[in-house]
Amino acid sequence: MSERDSGSSDRARAGSRGKASGQASFGAFVRKPVERPDDKAKASVANAASEAAEMRAETAASWPADAIEVGAIVDAYGLKGWVKVAAHADAGQGGDALLSAKRWWLLKGQERRSAPSLHAKTHGDSVVASLGGITDRDAALAWRGCRVYISRSEFPALGADEFYWVDLIGLDVVNLAGLNLGKVAGMIDNSVQSVLRVEYPATDKSGKPVAGERLIPFVGVYVKTVDQAAKQIVVDWEADY
Template structure:
């Protein structure tokens, strides 16, 4: 389900609506916060169209799912219509970060480069499928590349240079490099 988070000026996506729950308009939410309970600090959020709605947390379920009510959403049809939408808060409403921390939203659109400065592509999304963060990179040619985004695979974030330096495990990029070369060869033959 995780996809590239849409951007809103001055706001950060803190969750996505994954579906409806029941017939009274309740929604299931996947939080992007450090813990699901952190989502409870926001009593108002913004929908993708910029509309501000009240957020009332009903319960914290298994696997990090949060059950909630949004504004005046009172039917299953209305909550179904919100499926897939992200919920935003004003950046100023978020807690200050320690010097070694960064919001994932600040990484989207940065260049992803290897230690030898060769460009892999642009960061499109950061996912957590349960085994740690994975960065999705859109290369200049070919399909997106998914790489580990923690430990020794993440060398350094250079916000001032708008790039992230990565050291993927040996062999992980072999298929991606072949695909990029095939794309180049196809362009030359046309």
């Protein structure tokens, strides 16, 4: 008798003895394959990838401390769940973060969610994207009006003498004589150049405190240094300009 036949006979006799003793037979069985360590690792990676591809609920505590609002979902795009986003800024000013970020943070009313960006591209003057967890047009339409945030750490790196607008807001503006001209309250794009909108404390004709405003072109002839570590911009600009 071959070794295979011997094994088959042994299984049959084991079933017969079970029946003879009044016990239920377990029948034939297949031995469970030995699980190798690399199998567990592959399963873990697969599970992590599956979870990362889904939208998830977030709270104020899990929201990134460096989250920057970069746009809003204004419509659905196509039939497969893509969304259309109106970016708050153009490329180089924070808008391109929508194209490179791996995860978008979504806020609609009090509801907070985050979703992986599976694919994003420019489309005319907007950005369209496929997000994990949004699989059809109806689901995409349900997110209209949602504000989109990106973690500042996911903004694309810039070259020398390039700055994101969000990094300039709040910096002190000082002229070459050391006079503080105020703080950057915002930026303006006049289609020719970027302009610093600098606010400073002032008073109106009645002596009531108001916020004064200076507009300084963000160009090399006026802006001499930007020191983000010192939170200061030095400009060639006089207080009475």
